[in-house]
Amino acid sequence: KKLIKKPVNQPRFEKYVVPMSLHAENRAKLVKALGETLSAAGKENGVVLLQGGEQQTRYDTDHEPLFRQESYFAYLFGVTEAGFYGAVDVATGKSILFAPRLPSEYAIWMGKIQPPQHFKDKYEVDEAKYVDELSATLMELGGEGGAPTLLLLHGKNSDSGSWAAPAEFEGIGSFLVDKTTLFPVLSECRVRKSQAELDLLRYVNRVSTAAHIEVMRRVKPGMTEYQLESLFQHFCYFEGGCRHCSYTCICASGDNAATLHYGHAGAPNDKILSDGDLILLDMGAEYHCYASDITCTYPVNGKFTEGQETVYNSVLAASEAVMEAMKPGVAWPDLHRLAERRILEGLVEGGVLIGSVDEMLEADLGAVFMPHGLGHFMGLDTHDVGGYPEGVKRSEKPGLRSLRTARTLEEGMVITVEPGCYFVEATLGPALQDPDRSRFFVLEEIEKLRGSGGVRIEDDVIVTADGCENMTDVPRKTYEIERVMAGESWPLPVSRG
Amino acid sequence: KKLIKKPVNQPRFEKYVVPMSLHAENRAKLVKALGETLSAAGKENGVVLLQGGEQQTRYDTDHEPLFRQESYFAYLFGVTEAGFYGAVDVATGKSILFAPRLPSEYAIWMGKIQPPQHFKDKYEVDEAKYVDELSATLMELGGEGGAPTLLLLHGKNSDSGSWAAPAEFEGIGSFLVDKTTLFPVLSECRVRKSQAELDLLRYVNRVSTAAHIEVMRRVKPGMTEYQLESLFQHFCYFEGGCRHCSYTCICASGDNAATLHYGHAGAPNDKILSDGDLILLDMGAEYHCYASDITCTYPVNGKFTEGQETVYNSVLAASEAVMEAMKPGVAWPDLHRLAERRILEGLVEGGVLIGSVDEMLEADLGAVFMPHGLGHFMGLDTHDVGGYPEGVKRSEKPGLRSLRTARTLEEGMVITVEPGCYFVEATLGPALQDPDRSRFFVLEEIEKLRGSGGVRIEDDVIVTADGCENMTDVPRKTYEIERVMAGESWPLPVSRG
Numbered sequence: 001k002k003l004i005k006k007p008v009n010q011p012r013f014e015k016y017v018v019p020m021s022l023h024a025e026n027r028a029k030l031v032k033a034l035g036e037t038l039s040a041a042g043k044e045n046g047v048v049l050l051q052g053g054e055q056q057t058r059y060d061t062d063h064e065p066l067f068r069q070e071s072y073f074a075y076l077f078g079v080t081e082a083g084f085y086g087a088v089d090v091a092t093g094k095s096i097l098f099a100p101r102l103p104s105e106y107a108i109w110m111g112k113i114q115p116p117q118h119f120k121d122k123y124e125v126d127e128a129k130y131v132d133e134l135s136a137t138l139m140e141l142g143g144e145g146g147a148p149t150l151l152l153l154h155g156k157n158s159d160s161g162s163w164a165a166p167a168e169f170e171g172i173g174s175f176l177v178d179k180t181t182l183f184p185v186l187s188e189c190r191v192r193k194s195q196a197e198l199d200l201l202r203y204v205n206r207v208s209t210a211a212h213i214e215v216m217r218r219v220k221p222g223m224t225e226y227q228l229e230s231l232f233q234h235f236c237y238f239e240g241g242c243r244h245c246s247y248t249c250i251c252a253s254g255d256n257a258a259t260l261h262y263g264h265a266g267a268p269n270d271k272i273l274s275d276g277d278l279i280l281l282d283m284g285a286e287y288h289c290y291a292s293d294i295t296c297t298y299p300v301n302g303k304f305t306e307g308q309e310t311v312y313n314s315v316l317a318a319s320e321a322v323m324e325a326m327k328p329g330v331a332w333p334d335l336h337r338l339a340e341r342r343i344l345e346g347l348v349e350g351g352v353l354i355g356s357v358d359e360m361l362e363a364d365l366g367a368v369f370m371p372h373g374l375g376h377f378m379g380l381d382t383h384d385v386g387g388y389p390e391g392v393k394r395s396e397k398p399g400l401r402s403l404r405t406a407r408t409l410e411e412g413m414v415i416t417v418e419p420g421c422y423f424v425e426a427t428l429g430p431a432l433q434d435p436d437r438s439r440f441f442v443l444e445e446i447e448k449l450r451g452s453g454g455v456r457i458e459d460d461v462i463v464t465a466d467g468c469e470n471m472t473d474v475p476r477k478t479y480e481i482e483r484v485m486a487g488e489s490w491p492l493p494v495s496r497g
Numbered sequence: 498k499k500l501i502k503k504p505v506n507q508p509r510f511e512k513y514v515v516p517m518s519l520h521a522e523n524r525a526k527l528v529k530a531l532g533e534t535l536s537a538a539g540k541e542n543g544v545v546l547l548q549g550g551e552q553q554t555r556y557d558t559d560h561e562p563l564f565r566q567e568s569y570f571a572y573l574f575g576v577t578e579a580g581f582y583g584a585v586d587v588a589t590g591k592s593i594l595f596a597p598r599l600p601s602e603y604a605i606w607m608g609k610i611q612p613p614q615h616f617k618d619k620y621e622v623d624e625a626k627y628v629d630e631l632s633a634t635l636m637e638l639g640g641e642g643g644a645p646t647l648l649l650l651h652g653k654n655s656d657s658g659s660w661a662a663p664a665e666f667e668g669i670g671s672f673l674v675d676k677t678t679l680f681p682v683l684s685e686c687r688v689r690k691s692q693a694e695l696d697l698l699r700y701v702n703r704v705s706t707a708a709h710i711e712v713m714r715r716v717k718p719g720m721t722e723y724q725l726e727s728l729f730q731h732f733c734y735f736e737g738g739c740r741h742c743s744y745t746c747i748c749a750s751g752d753n754a755a756t757l758h759y760g761h762a763g764a765p766n767d768k769i770l771s772d773g774d775l776i777l778l779d780m781g782a783e784y785h786c787y788a789s790d791i792t793c794t795y796p797v798n799g800k801f802t803e804g805q806e807t808v809y810n811s812v813l814a815a816s817e818a819v820m821e822a823m824k825p826g827v828a829w830p831d832l833h834r835l836a837e838r839r840i841l842e843g844l845v846e847g848g849v850l851i852g853s854v855d856e857m858l859e860a861d862l863g864a865v866f867m868p869h870g871l872g873h874f875m876g877l878d879t880h881d882v883g884g885y886p887e888g889v890k891r892s893e894k895p896g897l898r899s900l901r902t903a904r905t906l907e908e909g910m911v912i913t914v915e916p917g918c919y920f921v922e923a924t925l926g927p928a929l930q931d932p933d934r935s936r937f938f939v940l941e942e943i944e945k946l947r948g949s950g951g952v953r954i955e956d957d958v959i960v961t962a963d964g965c966e967n968m969t970d971v972p973r974k975t976y977e978i979e980r981v982m983a984g985e986s987w988p989l990p991v992s993r994g
């Protein structure tokens with residue numbers, strides 16, 4: 001089918017209105033899970049209290065970076081403004097938001113000062129008050145029993161190693177606080193997504209998918225990497241209303257593709273695209289704090305070389321094998337190994353490696369070419385929470401130890417499938433020095449590939465009852481990419497006999 | 498002249514290569530000024546030590562917001578990477594950068610690990626070392642005299658009220674520290690821009706100017722405000738290489754224009770543009786940490802109404818009067834008053850106000866319509882430093898007290914000229930209740946304007962030896978705007994007889 005020409009300047013995607021019932025459902029899920037956990041531990045019910053993000057300023061200046069809500073707070077309340085608190089009474093499920101009391105100059109500089117009722121209506125909570133009423137309101141929730149126990153969020157993020165900071169407020173000293181119960185329960189709630197969350201994730205994936213295709217059509221040798229970042233961001237915002245990206249765009253051409261998180265301020269997407277190079281584009285939009293995370297890799301000039309095709313098809317075979325195998329009950333580390341196997345098989349077939357793939361896996365050769373994990377949970381954070389709950393251990397083996405989760409798949413999980421194959425000096429160098437691994441190398445082929453960067457193919461996938469659903473729909477086969485880059489529509493027109 | 502069609506996908510602006518001599522010059526200026534200050538105070542020379550910005554993560558996650566260097570550090574060293582320190586020996590002028598020693602995984606995830614020599618060459622400093630060599634290196638600078646005095650940056654930013662945080666490092670206890678001398682001297686250095694700084698500011702202004710014109714040509718009723726933000730950002734990045742904007746874009750249509758800093762997360766540029774409304778666009782790109790800050794106001798449908806023209810031309814008259822009067826020796830508060838006078842005169846002429854403009858000024862009526870200052874220094878920060886050095890007092894009068902500087906103009910200062918006239922409930926309401934001010938109102942005209950938003954016209958201006966240079970060149974006269982919105986080129990073609 002042909003692309004329908006949209007009216008001038010109208011967004012391609014209709015405004016996605018997020019129903020606030022999404023957050024009510026999230027709260028209900030938490031209340032149920034917490035009730036069970038507390039009663040199993042013989043503890044009394046308490047009141048969940050979260051502190052939302054605060055507006056920051058840059059260094060000592062009055063420059064205010066665009067505020068983005070803290071993800072746990074966003075999960076439960078969906079509040080887009082800074083400076084809020086939110087409470088949920090576990091016994092009754094009652095939800096209360098606390099809005100900051102704003103100074104009168106706010107009306108001149110920042111906008112209309114809204115009363116609590118405005119936020120009660122906007123976020124569909126049971127009650128809304130001012131932050132300065134927080135202590136008294138929580139006390140009332142305790143009723144005759146006196147000050148209720150506050151369930152505060154405190155725990156370690158397994159991707160960053162940083163700790164979630166429990167809420168603080170004036171008067172907290174009058175309450176009992178429980179800083180251990182909430183974190184694992186709330187994190188676990190976020191792991192399996194609701195239908196409303198999945199719909200939202202599908203939307204932001206649709207926008208990002210279309211943006212990737214737009215960029216794919218525009219890439220030409222001589223452009224600079226950051227121009228693709230700019231095109232992507234513009235498409236997602238202008239056409240899809242996505243003001244944030246989930247993470248800094250990685251627009252890595254040629255050897256830059258071997259730097260997994262290229263694109264940051266120290267390596268800022270500033271190389272000119274060379275005819276003959278591949279470009280690896282890892283970019284995803286965010287909407288209402290929900291992420292997408294998609295990588296496409298293709299030739300700058302629109303035509304794969306034979307060597308590029310060898311590497312690319314190895315990675316694509318891994319991606320396809322993983323998605324075929326994905327379903328509840330399958331352990332993610334096994335799929336990581338499966339991806340490594342397919343990639344190594346592809347490299348053997350392409351004449352880059354020689355020998356037994358089983359022996360290669362035994363020697364951890366997979367991690368030389370794919371030094372990152374196969375994929376990660378995705379939701380409110382790009383690297384979403386819950387990867388290593390209590391009882392799930394991180395492997396110590398190369399490759400497997402880089403996995404952001406070692407869990408067994410369950411229905412409703414959303415995870416990225418992102419096999420990659422890179423020619424990274426930092427892993428290739430040591431492997432070449434190590435006879436146990438270098439024995440598999442066809443040295444002149446490896447030499448040809450050194451400095452060529454690498455390939456990553458990343459899709460965002462939902463685990464369903466009996467398999468998976470790939471939310472990402474971009475050209476993946478080399479012929480599909482080449483035809484779309486040459487100007488054909490996507491999906492490709494059905495070929496006529 | 499016609500716009501020349503640029504080759505497909507090539508940026509419209511050639512890459513601006515910032516000479517590192519800009520920062521060497523900044524350092525030399527500081528060394529000279531510090532030498533004088535220290536010797537006048539009978540103090541010994543010391544070593545300036547600044548700590549650059551650190552990479553942040555969002556809340557407890559591993560999400561890394563795009564790093565942007567701290568402005569004082571950027572001024573002296575131009576370093577774009579996080580985690581650096583920089584020292585300047587006042588006695589010799591010798592400059593030393595200290596780079597973080599990166600872990601080996603950095604090579605896989607973030608890019609090539611560069612030795613200090615790389616940064617010495619890149620930033621043209623006299624020496625480069627690792628951060629873990631900081632203490633020993635500083636000690637050596639002291640020579641036979643022992644540990645040198647470290648001049649650290651500590652002082653209050655007059656726009657934010659926040660304090661610059663002095664450098665900290667392991668071993669600082671072995672040094673004498675002076676936390677009072679550096680801040681006022683370094684801030685003062687930043688107030689008068691060098692030729693290299695002015696060239697850079699002109700560049701980023703050129704890009705922003707062109708981006709505003711691009712947006713102006715695209716605005717149509719039915720679009721959403723944020724689509725203009727997206728267009729602006731995309732143009733500045735794709736065409737001009739500006740990855741950051743200086744501040745969050747303000748795209749305020751209709752009554753939103755009365756909110757001076759509209760566009761933040763609590764008021765996120767999400768209104769649909771209405772036929773008949775004005776739109777106020779306050780947007781500026783940043784390049785190599787140097788800012789621009791431009792506001793255009795025009796009708797969404799491309800044609801001013803008579804009422805809109807009254808308000809707009811009052812503000813334009815103020816802008817023109819101020820720029821005509823600007824030159825070294827003129828006090829900025831006097832120009833603020835001049836702007837108020839022109840705006841009030843315009844409103845009298847348009848039949849919105851009645852009575853003596855002198856009496857209106859006496860009654861502080863100006864601040865009802867322009868509740869912000871006439872303009873602010875601009876440089877590495879949008880609201881640049883040095884507005885209130887010791888001895889310069891902030892007025893307590895409405896309007897004047899909002900000025901971000903009360904200084905007398907000097908050659909080389911860069912300041913925004915941004916008169917505005919708004920119909921803000923928060924100032925209009927009280928004024929209507931106050932007989933001393935409401936006596937000037939033509940009530941039915943004021944009623945018509947309530948809720949109509951407002952007008953701001955903002956240019957970025959250099960104070961020259963005998964006047965000023967306006968770096969901003971966008972259509973300003975109502976007929977210019979209307980013709981450019983109708984598709985004519987800018988500058989307008991010279992009319993044929």
Ligand SMILES: [Mn+2]
Binds near residue numbers: 293376416418
């Ligand atoms: Mn990913």
Ligand SMILES: [Mn+2]
Binds near residue numbers: 955
């Ligand atoms: Mn300004």
